[in-house]
Amino acid sequence: MDSPRPALRLFVMHHAGGSHLLYRTWPAALPDSWDVRLLDAPGHGLLLDQPRIPDAGALAEHLLRAVEPRLTGPYALFGHSMGALVTYEMTRRIIDRGLPPPVWLGMSARTPPDPARTAKAYREPSDAELRARLKWLGGTPDEIFADPELWAVFDPIIRTDLRLVDTWRPAPGAAALPVALSAYAAREDRSAPPPRMAGWAAHTERFLGLRVFDGGHFYFQDDPGPLLRQIERDATAALDAADTARYA
Secondary structure: OOOOOOOEEEEEEOOOOOOHHHHOOHHHHOOOOEEEEEEOOOOOHHHOOOOOOOOHHHHHHHHHHHHHHHOOOOEEEEEEOHHHHHHHHHHHHHHHOOOOOOOEEEEEOOOOOOOOOOOOOOOOOOHHHHHHHHHHHOOOOHHHHHOHHHHHHHHHHHHHHHHHHHHOOOOOOOOOEEEEEEEEEEOOOOOOOHHHHHHHHHHEEEEEEEEEEOOOOOOOOOOOHHHHHHHHHHHHHHHHHHHHHHHO
16 A cells, blocks of 8 residues: 655755764654655765765756655755755756745755855865864864874865855856745854845745754754754745645
8 A cells, every 4th residue: 555645755955074864863853744855965974985076066966866756746955054055056956947846945054145256266175274164163073073084084075065065156147936945043153144044035935034043053963853843833834835825
């Protein structure tokens, strides 16, 4: 007997240097009627043996090919930090190609596209600069910095991801997304402070609001409960609005 169709399929995209592991408790903490899919970029998590992709557009294309067969019912996308950037790129492609759009986007700890940002030559950070940047962001376990073998594994992964983040430029003249969107920020996040996160309102036709939490860049790492409850409220509201519009 076929399993019932989920009320919502939620795809979750991880941060730079991360994987699905930080989000592994989410499927059990969100509604049983949802199908929560934790994505890994190539070279991360369960795909550690695959070549890493250092370009945001190419990674978005890769992930979209992977999930497209499952865009058959109501679905939503959530991305944290680098994951939000890739989620934005995936959504742009979904809209441009006329694929079924998501009912909701959750953008966490990543400031919105800035068309005025000019391209600069990328400079590879030194070891000391990379460590300092990661400590400034927080979220990287101390044992990775302290263990040379762990650092040797982590270093090339985070370098690829930060190159992706630092070299990404939004397509000029992009229209606001015709998708409901919520922005998630933390009060002490210096890389994506709440005032800048509020700028997502200009990039969607249906802004559901800025949600601000205590903590820094990885504000949900120790206790994802408050974020997950807000995700459930926001995605459910967007899903209900989509159902109402469908039958109006």
